[in-house]
Amino acid sequence: MPKDGSLNRERILDAAEKLVIENGYAATSLDHVLRAAGTSKGAFFHHFGSKLDLARALTDRYVTADITNLDAALDATADVADPAARVVAFVRHFEDRADEIMSGQSSCLYVAVLTERQLADAGTADLINTAITAWRKGIADLLTEAATAGGLELEDVDALADHVFVTFEGAFLLCRSTGSPAHMRAQLGVLRRLLAAALGVAAA
Structure with missing residues (x-):
């Protein structure tokens, strides 16, 4: 993985896109995204505020x-x-x-x-x-x-x-x-x- 974590960021975005399209933004929780992306809250907040x-x-x-x-x-x-x-x-x-x-x-x-x-x-x-x-x-x-x-x-x-x-x-x-x-x-x-x-x- 690149040192800037770009692959992890893309994995989060990929997981979020699928979930939001399928379930809607409001029904997609942060925990849902983290589970689907296989990552942690720390990694998430490294890339997104x-x-x-x-x-x-x-x-x-x-x-x-x-x-x-x-x-x-x-x-x-x-x-x-x-x-x-x-x-x-x-x-x-x-x-x-x-x-x-x-x-x-x-x-x-x-x-x-x-x-x-x-x-x-x-x-x-x-x-x-x-x-x-x-x-x-x-x-x-x-x-x-x-x-x-x-x-x-x-x-x-x-x-x-x-x-x-x-x-x-x-x-x-x-x-x-x-x-x-x-x-x-x-x-x-x-x-x-x-x-x-x-x-x-x-x-x-």
């Missing part, structure tokens, strides 16, 4: 990973020459990885955090807005380029970009409520076909 501090760090890490996933999808589709086809390929990038996404987690941390008034008031909502803004800009830029290249008029690009983000969140809820991870792939497939139709490009 409080349970609320842990929640902020957890959200910050999740947001960073979320934006990294966005950037990875943009990079992976950067060589698609047709802007409209790139929009479709962008969604397909996640659709093809839907099973992997759902095997890693059963729901989204954003939902668990935003339903807790204490966390929202403590600034975690601002962290989440950072991710939402990044997704909106990234997707809106793709849509604008596609509309310009195709001579199309999209009524509200920002709202359409938000719809892409909302589809992910809604799919998480649908998977969680039904107990079936298959809904993530299905919903992304529907989104891909709708965007393809709007942009006048093949959905495949």
Whole structure:
């Protein structure tokens, strides 16, 4: 283990993320986190000043990973020459990885955090807005380029970009409520076909 204890910190965050997603922040006690992480209170307070501090760090890490996933999808589709086809390929990038996404987690941390008034008031909502803004800009830029290249008029690009983000969140809820991870792939497939139709490009 590194001398700075970074592996121990990540183990605590990993345990807390799973517990908060599964049970909610209020129902996840510090003792629950310590048991799941296999660590002590001393180790916990070496890295976090409080349970609320842990929640902020957890959200910050999740947001960073979320934006990294966005950037990875943009990079992976950067060589698609047709802007409209790139929009479709962008969604397909996640659709093809839907099973992997759902095997890693059963729901989204954003939902668990935003339903807790204490966390929202403590600034975690601002962290989440950072991710939402990044997704909106990234997707809106793709849509604008596609509309310009195709001579199309999209009524509200920002709202359409938000719809892409909302589809992910809604799919998480649908998977969680039904107990079936298959809904993530299905919903992304529907989104891909709708965007393809709007942009006048093949959905495949």
